[in-house]
Amino acid sequence: xxKRILFAFIxxxxxxxxxxxxxxxNNQSDTTEITSTELPVVSLAxxxxxxxxxxxxxxxxxxxxxxxxxxxxxxLLLVDGDKDIHVLGDExxxxxxxxxxxxxxxxxxxxxxxxxxxxxxxxxxxxxxxxGSEADKEKLARITEYINMMQDSLKKSxxxxxxNYSLKFISLEEEK
Amino acid sequence: xxxLRKWSRILHRDIGFFFIGATLIYAISGIAVNHIKDWxxxxxxxxxxxKTNENFASKDNIKTKILTLLNNLDSKxxxxxxxxxxxxxxxxxxxxxxxxxxxxxxTGETVAEFMKKRPVFYEVNFLHYNPNKWWTWFSDIFAGAxxxxxxxxxxxxxxxxxxWGRGGIYIALGIIIPLLFxxxx
Numbered sequence: 506x507x508k509r510i511l512f513a514f515i516x517x518x519x520x521x522x523x524x525x526x527x528x529x530x531n532n533q534s535d536t537t538e539i540t541s542t543e544l545p546v547v548s549l550a551x552x553x554x555x556x557x558x559x560x561x562x563x564x565x566x567x568x569x570x571x572x573x574x575x576x577x578x579x580x581l582l583l584v585d586g587d588k589d590i591h592v593l594g595d596e597x598x599x600x601x602x603x604x605x606x607x608x609x610x611x612x613x614x615x616x617x618x619x620x621x622x623x624x625x626x627x628x629x630x631x632x633x634x635x636x637g638s639e640a641d642k643e644k645l646a647r648i649t650e651y652i653n654m655m656q657d658s659l660k661k662s663x664x665x666x667x668x669n670y671s672l673k674f675i676s677l678e679e680e681k
Numbered sequence: 682x683x684x685l686r687k688w689s690r691i692l693h694r695d696i697g698f699f700f701i702g703a704t705l706i707y708a709i710s711g712i713a714v715n716h717i718k719d720w721x722x723x724x725x726x727x728x729x730x731x732k733t734n735e736n737f738a739s740k741d742n743i744k745t746k747i748l749t750l751l752n753n754l755d756s757k758x759x760x761x762x763x764x765x766x767x768x769x770x771x772x773x774x775x776x777x778x779x780x781x782x783x784x785x786x787x788t789g790e791t792v793a794e795f796m797k798k799r800p801v802f803y804e805v806n807f808l809h810y811n812p813n814k815w816w817t818w819f820s821d822i823f824a825g826a827x828x829x830x831x832x833x834x835x836x837x838x839x840x841x842x843x844x845w846g847r848g849g850i851y852i853a854l855g856i857i858i859p860l861l862f863x864x865x866x
Contacts, residue, residue, distance in 0.1 A: 584764055586764065586765060604762055
């Protein structure tokens with residue numbers, strides 16, 4: 506009985522490996538037919554001006570990893586000169602990447618900040634910091650001042666929204 | 682009831698043994714992070730301030746100048762990269778192990794921040810912050826085990842020291858204290 510089970514197990518393994526081999530062969534023939542498309546490479550210096558063209562699309566961008574967010578570790582800041590961009594991942598980044606030069610591939614994401622967003626944020630924060638403690642009052646005062654400043658900036662600039670761009674992390678290559 | 686008491690003891694004992702490690706990890710990390718306003722729970726930070734004569738306003742031989750500066754700082758950490766910010770007024774030098782040096786290019790004032798991992802605390806905090814999905818699964822199972830440990834403790838002891846005796850007073854106090862914090866904070 507044991508011998509039959511063992512034989513059946515080996516047979517199943519053999520069949521599975523044959524299928525895998527044929528799958529691999531098929532995949533290899535598939536990959537030789539696919540033409541690779543180069544990802545657009547955007548420098549940090551020009552990112553702000555070009556980001557609107559790449560929302561929802563993958564790009565490559567290089568810089569120095571200034572730091573990885575302490576809370577959660579799923580956000581890093583990529584810098585080059587005075588320009589920077591946040592890169593957000595689903596898993597924690599390795600802390601040892603801090604200070605490394607890297608090329609990041611990611612999808613450009615846009616956060617639109619318009620009048621309605623600011624009003625909603627103020628309402629939300631009034632709820633969060635309406636506790637009445639001194640610390641809460643101070644924090645709420647600062648937030649209110651900031652939101653009012655942003656609302657004024659929107660009116661003065663004549664645009665209906667500002668955009669915050671970030672990158673949704675796909676992969677990273679560290680320069681050694 | 683006798684069977685319930687027997688199995689409560691068995692489960693409490695064996696699950697308790699299995700999760701001693703995880704309990705210590707979260708307890709030590711919890712205490713460390715609870716006092717995050719008073720200290721850096723992950724790193725021992727050493728700050729060093731000097732005034733450098735290196736001319737970082739000129740970009741010639743920048744790396745050589747940086748290495749000389751690091752030598753003057755007795756840095757044990759290797760150079761990784763550097764970046765000029767604030768229109769070239771500030772030079773930020775990145776070193777291994779998250780250490781860094783910031784130089785005011787105009788005045789030469791230099792602040793070095795050397796970071797050394799705090800033994801034991803760094804490792805337990807790393808786990809506490811959920812490094813990956815497998816640890817998340819393990820820690821969810823641990824949380825479930827804690828619930829089981831709490832529930833089994835209700836049935837482990839009978840009589841005047843059990844949950845219907847003195848033990849019940851401790852249970853009530855253990856619930857009332859957090860409630861008071863919720864009500865009065």
